[in-house]
Amino acid sequence: MAKLDEIAELLTEEINGFEKSIGRLEKAHENLKGLPLRPDTSELNALLKEYGNNQKNNIEEQQRLMERILHKVERSVLLPSWALKLSWGLLICVLLVLGYSLYQVSRISKKEEAAYLKGRDDAIEHYGTFLDDSPEAKELYQKWLEDNGQK
Template sequence: MAKLDEIAELLTEEINGFEKSIGRLEKVHENLQNLPLRPDTNEINVLLKEYGNSQKTNIEEQQKLMRRILGKVEKSILLPSWAIKLSWGLLVCVVLVLGFSIYQVSRISKKEEVAYIKGQDSAMGHYGAFLDESPQAKELYQIWLEENGKK
């Protein structure tokens, strides 16, 4: 029985120690409840709102750019390579013809001068042959020259 008394005494001491620990825990619990410890998430909320607004702005700008790009793509015209080559070929031909035409127009005055001299020589030769064949006409022409003072 002595052993039982010893065990009972030990259990009683343990129960008293346990009750004291519970009392301390209750005091600590009351102190913790009285502390105004509440998490403050205002700064995090502000940061998240700013980030959300910047993301929203970025998305709107990207959508505007995408709409503009799609509009330009829809307005663009796709030409086959043969059509582009044909257009360049025609442009080169037009430039060559235009250049040749300008060259010919610039030579007109020289051609007119050459034709005038040739015509004048031909007419003088014709009149000279006529006057050589017809002495009467030559005499009349000489008289006419003297009267008009063109000798």
């Protein structure tokens, strides 16, 4: 029983100490209630407003860039690289053939003149050889030239 009395006394002392601590906390609470303590959030508000403006500007800039990209994508025509290479190859071939054809056409008059001169020279040589081989034909030809007034 003595032990129970000791424990009861200790508990009583602890309860009294606890009540005193509560009384001090209440006084401190009353003192704090009376203090005009107001948190200053103006700097925090300014920072949040600036951050919001920056975010708004960033979003607007991204939207403008996205619209430009979409506009360019809509206007673009997608072709495979092999089709582009084939098109360029065909264009080069067509230009080469056209250039060669124009070159050949421009040389036609020179070829005709050369062929005409060669044919004339061959004909003169052939008739000259014929007239040299047959003197009778040469005499008849000379007579015919005199009759026609040519010499």
